[in-house]
Amino acid sequence: SQQGEEDPQALSIQEGENATMNCSYKTSINNLQWYRQNSGRGLVHLILIRSNEREKHSGRLRVTLDTSKKSSSLLITASRAADTASYFCATHSSGGGADGLTFGKGTHLIIQP
Amino acid sequence: NAGVTQTPKFQVLKTGQSMTLQCAQDMNHEYMSWYRQDPGMGLRLIHYSVGAGITDQGEVPNGYNVSRSTTEDFPLRLLSAAPSQTSVYFCASAPLGGAYEQYFGPGTRLTVT
Numbered sequence: 056s057q058q059g060e061e062d063p064q065a066l067s068i069q070e071g072e073n074a075t076m077n078c079s080y081k082t083s084i085n086n087l088q089w090y091r092q093n094s095g096r097g098l099v100h101l102i103l104i105r106s107n108e109r110e111k112h113s114g115r116l117r118v119t120l121d122t123s124k125k126s127s128s129l130l131i132t133a134s135r136a137a138d139t140a141s142y143f144c145a146t147h148s149s150g151g152g153a154d155g156l157t158f159g160k161g162t163h164l165i166i167q168p
Numbered sequence: 169n170a171g172v173t174q175t176p177k178f179q180v181l182k183t184g185q186s187m188t189l190q191c192a193q194d195m196n197h198e199y200m201s202w203y204r205q206d207p208g209m210g211l212r213l214i215h216y217s218v219g220a221g222i223t224d225q226g227e228v229p230n231g232y233n234v235s236r237s238t239t240e241d242f243p244l245r246l247l248s249a250a251p252s253q254t255s256v257y258f259c260a261s262a263p264l265g266g267a268y269e270q271y272f273g274p275g276t277r278l279t280v281t
Contacts, residue, residue: 097272097274097275154224
């Protein structure tokens, strides 16, 4: 089952603008992670935020986590053409079960030059 | 370091054939996992291992076997391929466990006819 659901499914913006993607999940989590996937490639880890954290920054990335709403957002500031990719949120459940990540379906981001 | 490597990159099988997808990592990570990615979907966990000699099932284990005889290698076996197993398969590793940042291989694109 898909734990995370990203919104929107697709996003097209102009280079230099900010891009915001949202993720909702269903169960209690240890942490939430964001990954990037360029077309035809493997996933690359971007950022991890723990369940007791509310905001985290890494370069042009800003992630927020609201555990009461079971949601997270990823903000990419000053977008570049190289940011064109699919972005996935992934959660690690705190409720036991398989020791792995549960991924959403992803947001496909296109940066127009 | 090569990171996580997967072979082959592409494979076409006929229904009923068996094959092994290879995965190796040179980062001395204890945790390794296999995911499949279907069009428009996020990744789903097939099997994972928290160390040599230890494997466990993920969300979609049916039709797949794994073994972990060394820290470096984690092969995925398809016992009798079915068209429903047409997918892109990703291997990943992590230093401390499934809750942490995962390093992904480039993927194997499998088509079953």
